[in-house]
Amino acid sequence: MEKRIYKDAIYSAIAGMTKAFSHANRLEILDLLANGEKTVEQIATQTAVSVANASQHLQILKYARLVNARRQGTSIYYGLSSKKAYTAWKALRDLAIDLEPEVQRTMDQYRLETNSYPGCHFDEIHQDTAAQLLDVRPVEEFAAGHLNNALSIPILELSERLAELPRNKTIIAYCRGPFCTYADEAVALLKANGYKALRLEESYLDINLQEDQWKN
Amino acid sequence: MEKRIYKDAIYSAIAGMTKAFSHANRLEILDLLANGEKTVEQIATQTAVSVANASQHLQILKYARLVNARRQGTSIYYGLSSKKAYTAWKALRDLAIDLEPEVQRTMDQYRLETNSYPGCHFDEIHQDTAAQLLDVRPVEEFAAGHLNNALSIPILELSERLAELPRNKTIIAYCRGPFCTYADEAVALLKANGYKALRLEESYLDINLQEDQWKN
DNA sequence: CAAATATTCAATTGATTGCTTGAATAAACT
DNA sequence: AGTTTATTCAAGCAATCAATTGAATATTTG
Structure with missing residues (x-):
């Protein structure tokens, strides 16, 4: 050849x-x-x-x-x-977030318009006992895989099920990833109801992938 | 929005x-x-x-x-x-090597036709004192970055400069990456001249990237 | 076996992408 | 300043890709 x-x-x-x-x-x-x-x-x-x-x-x-x-x-x-x-898609996604200004600008604008608050990272909170992880994706997605110790309340049911959440902890909501808005909506709802709440920047898969790296 | x-x-x-x-x-x-x-x-x-x-x-x-x-x-x-x-390109490349049969098949066929021998990985040889790393890319590329302790002899000059290589060590040739054929050509030439030689599967950048991961 | 339903196919049209050719630009050297 | 040289631009044609529509397929369910 x-x-x-x-x-x-x-x-x-x-x-x-x-x-x-x-x-x-x-x-x-x-x-x-x-x-x-x-x-x-x-x-x-x-x-x-x-x-x-x-x-x-x-x-x-x-x-x-x-x-x-x-x-x-x-x-x-x-x-x-x-x-x-997923790794390849994540690499492309991260690259675009890094060097495509349009992506950054759109994300920033959305967060501004919806009064989103700054998010937090898994490393910072995953062994914080004063934090409660909340998975707001549909139940089937939770069933397919989720972060340890996370509660599952789909975003559509959240307003009726607020009582299930601990009042004394900061609620860390997460969803499908950086472009999903469920967690933002959840944080807005929680804050409106007097909870301390933050959005987790990572998705379940991002953490899962990261953990695999240490295994090798 | x-x-x-x-x-x-x-x-x-x-x-x-x-x-x-x-x-x-x-x-x-x-x-x-x-x-x-x-x-x-x-x-x-x-x-x-x-x-x-x-x-x-x-x-x-x-x-x-x-x-x-x-x-x-x-x-x-x-x-x-x-x-x-480069990370993104590498992710795409690795994905394709993994799940696009055409890529695998083409690589296999090339190695068969050129009687290429199996390669080795950086982990296996990088502290082996009986191995000599050989960078066969053009000098400018070597100058832009190379593996520690590698000798630089561009593939075009290799046949005239064989004397510079130690006879008592296994020569580990590397080039631009998995799709570059310089290292294969080098190994063929070296073997024809009685050297023990192997192709390194990784490129300089692959190793460089890997090392960065541990730093974080 | 028939009906229902989820998915795929096929054909069409418009938009985008890719390569070639030859001309235009722009910086550097004499 | 004029010439050289490397690179880019612009136009045109062919090929590929994308969305829509309506029909076809295949599997489940009754």
């Missing part, structure tokens, strides 16, 4: 897979699926596209082996194929 | 940056620039495209902030903008 042919083949194959990452909707889908399996319809609804369109994007992700599909009952559940797929 | 508008803005901005990664030639350029600054002409020559075409790809990479440009004398030198950019 010619050296040039070899390199072209390799880099083209990688670029082919990389193309799966280069569409806003597909990134959103990956971010969503990182938190647990979902049906095509759920994905379409939550990312605000048509079912046919979501299906097409899922085909592309499946062809690139970033997600896999599993039939259960009448539906097909799509899920992230591997942790490495 | 509407939640939907916010998410669309964020994911679109990230996808915009990600598009810079989704072309074979641009990946090859990133891989090249990770080893040190180069002029447009050098990049064009080494990646086998026209100068105008290389320039266009570089504009795209620059716009995405993955590379930056610096004028020196009559030429413009392009270089990787940050270590994070």
Whole structure:
């Protein structure tokens, strides 16, 4: 094999897979699926596209082996194929947060408009006994994996279930990751009801991935 | 700001940056620039495209902030903008090596055709006194950064400079990374001349990045 | 076996991306 | 100042990608 042919083949194959990452909707889908399996319809609804369109994007992700599909009952559940797929998405995400001003600006503006307060990091609070972790994602996502000692109250039920939360602790709300707004909404609601509350910057998967690093 | 508008803005901005990664030639350029600054002409020559075409790809990479440009004398030198950019490329690369069969197959076939021998990893050899690290990249790349205790003999000069290598040690050749063939060529030449030689799987940057992880 | 339902396919149209060519720019050297 | 040289720009054409629509498929459930 010619050296040039070899390199072209390799880099083209990688670029082919990389193309799966280069569409806003597909990134959103990956971010969503990182938190647990979902049906095509759920994905379409939550990312605000048509079912046919979501299906097409899922085909592309499946062809690139970033997600896999599993039939259960009448539906097909799509899920992230591997942790490495999340690692790659996280690397791209962190890079963009770092050097794409548009991303920073949009995040800042959102937090300003919604009067969000500064978040905190897992390292700072995870052995603080005066802090209570609160997972505000849907229950299925909590079931698929969550931080140790976290309480599960989905954001939609939070206003009715405030009583379950300890009054004497700071509530640390977390959700799907840096672009998810559930935790911000939770903090706003909690503060309005007299709780001390903060948003955790990391998601469950970010922590999970980090812990894996120490294992190796 | 509407939640939907916010998410669309964020994911679109990230996808915009990600598009810079989704072309074979641009990946090859990133891989090249990770080893040190180069002029447009050098990049064009080494990646086998026209100068105008290389320039266009570089504009795209620059716009995405993955590379930056610096004028020196009559030429413009392009270089990787940050270590994070390499981290992201490495994450994509590793993911593809892991789950894109075409990449694996091509690498395997190349090694078979060129009778390449199995490589070794930095962990296994870096404090082995019976091993001699050999950097076969061009001198400028060696100057831009190299592994401790490595000798620098560019692949083009290797056949004339064999005498500089210790006969009693195993020569561990390394180059630009997993898709670079210099180290394979070096090992073939060394073995043909009676040396014990192995290819190092990692590049200088891979090790460098790994060491940074422990620092944090 | 038939009906219901979730998902995928196929075809179309418009938008974006990629490469080539030849000209334009801009800095550096004489 | 004029010339050289490296790089970029602009225009054009081909190829690829994206969203929509409506139909087709396949599996479950009755």
